[in-house]
Amino acid sequence: MTQTPVLDYEPTKIEAYDFRRAMEEASRCLLCEDAPCSMGCPANTDPGKFIRSIRFKNVNGAAETIRENNILGASCALICPQEKLCELECSRSGIDRPIQIGKLQQFAMEHERALNKTYLTKNDKYTGKRVACIGSGPASLACAADLAKEGVDVTIFEENQKVGGMLRYAIPPFRLPDYVLDQDISQLEKLGVKFELNHSVTFAELEYMKQEYDHIFVGAGTWQSKKLAIPGADLQGIVLALDFLTEAKENHSEMAPLGDVVIIGGGDVGMDCATTSKLLGATSIYNVFLESLEGAPAVQKEKDFVFRMGIPLISEFKPVEFIGSGKVEKVRFEHMTNESTILLKADTVILAVGQKVTEDTVSLKETEQIFTGGDMDNGGNTAVQAISEGRVAAAKIMESFK
Numbered sequence: 001m002t003q004t005p006v007l008d009y010e011p012t013k014i015e016a017y018d019f020r021r022a023m024e025e026a027s028r029c030l031l032c033e034d035a036p037c038s039m040g041c042p043a044n045t046d047p048g049k050f051i052r053s054i055r056f057k058n059v060n061g062a063a064e065t066i067r068e069n070n071i072l073g074a075s076c077a078l079i080c081p082q083e084k085l086c087e088l089e090c091s092r093s094g095i096d097r098p099i100q101i102g103k104l105q106q107f108a109m110e111h112e113r114a115l116n117k118t119y120l121t122k123n124d125k126y127t128g129k130r131v132a133c134i135g136s137g138p139a140s141l142a143c144a145a146d147l148a149k150e151g152v153d154v155t156i157f158e159e160n161q162k163v164g165g166m167l168r169y170a171i172p173p174f175r176l177p178d179y180v181l182d183q184d185i186s187q188l189e190k191l192g193v194k195f196e197l198n199h200s201v202t203f204a205e206l207e208y209m210k211q212e213y214d215h216i217f218v219g220a221g222t223w224q225s226k227k228l229a230i231p232g233a234d235l236q237g238i239v240l241a242l243d244f245l246t247e248a249k250e251n252h253s254e255m256a257p258l259g260d261v262v263i264i265g266g267g268d269v270g271m272d273c274a275t276t277s278k279l280l281g282a283t284s285i286y287n288v289f290l291e292s293l294e295g296a297p298a299v300q301k302e303k304d305f306v307f308r309m310g311i312p313l314i315s316e317f318k319p320v321e322f323i324g325s326g327k328v329e330k331v332r333f334e335h336m337t338n339e340s341t342i343l344l345k346a347d348t349v350i351l352a353v354g355q356k357v358t359e360d361t362v363s364l365k366e367t368e369q370i371f372t373g374g375d376m377d378n379g380g381n382t383a384v385q386a387i388s389e390g391r392v393a394a395a396k397i398m399e400s401f402k
């Protein structure tokens with residue numbers, strides 16, 4: 001896979017803290033006891049502890065804390081909705097504004113990358129035990145890391161060419177550059193986790209794997225995009241968000257011109273589709289969703305990025321009809337609470353109205369030998385929530401070894 005410059009734009013990197021700025025920000029921390037920010041992180045990344053380390057100029061210690069608690073610490077620094085989690089809980093908000101926890105985490109993880117540091121070590125507590133993780137999204141990676149640290153022999157099976165699941169294929173590189181995700185994955189490799197890529201596990205194989213492995217963790221994600229059941233839904237030019245984002249990331253130089261684009265959906269995926277369309281040179285872009293602007297589920301920094309690119313967001317309208325002859329030409333929307341309608345010209349419509357598990361995985365349930373977690377269990381949530389569920393599964397698996 002090659003990423004051509006058009007999608008390599010990295011505002012996150014441009015905005016990264018330097019040493020002086022990080023120290024200034026960390027010095028605002030109140031060093032709370034029982035830090036509320038730490039309670040607000042589903043993955044237990046423990047910002048209270050790592051910010052304390054930064055404040056005392058111990059950047060190594062900060063990076064070590066992050067890494068011990070969150071195998072995807074570098075990626076989470078960039079993609080986590082901190083405003084809804086740790087930063088929402090920050091005590092400093094009562095004085096002026098919350099500590100920029102994501103930025104400080106990014107600073108510590110850049111230190112790790114710059115110095116090529118390795119903080120995690122492996123012990124031999126469960127040497128001889130074998131676990132297979134199916135899927136390589138955040139839940140599987142987190143589960144694998146916690147197990148590998150305890151000496152478990154872990155193999156991750158991934159049907160795609162590259163590791164990372166949605167993080168790799170559905171998040172645009174300007175929001176999560178590949179080298180940041182690779183930094184996280186390299187920590188797993190250093191722990192001895194093995195990866196079987198291009199390997200789709202069938203139900204028949206799953207039965208065989210039960211003999212080969214002590215336990216199996218399934219974190220298969222929600223790879224099936226939802227569709228809309230309205231007139232014209234089968235017209236050409238209507239594409240699913242995950243297909244669009246994957247194609248844009250993997251193969252955008254061969255994509256046909258997008259023309260006028262209408263995106264339906266106010267979540268992070270919808271915003272990613274909007275910014276990606278802009279970078280790919282769409283003629284016009286409108287992002288339309290049911291919720292109010294404030295109520296749209298995308299995190300604020302994603303909405304801000306869309307605003308900064310000059311992409312109009314149209315709130316509180318629902319799509320009622322796709323219009324065209326063979327190919328989509330227009331989309332009609334009705335207001336959620338009044339009689340007004342709008343008609344938008346569209347050569348491409350991108351549906352970002354949610355994802356669900358594929359039919360194959362829907363019947364998989366936790367049993368004595370199989371554990372599940374991540375989006376396929378929670379219906380699609382944040383990466384950090386999936387990490388949390390992967391860690392819970394790892395703890396249950398280790399409990400079973402006792």
Ligand code: SF4
Pocket residue numbers: 028029030031032035036037038047048051089090091092099101
């Ligand atoms: S809640 Fe805010 S002020 Fe308190 S320790 Fe965490 S980052 Fe610092």
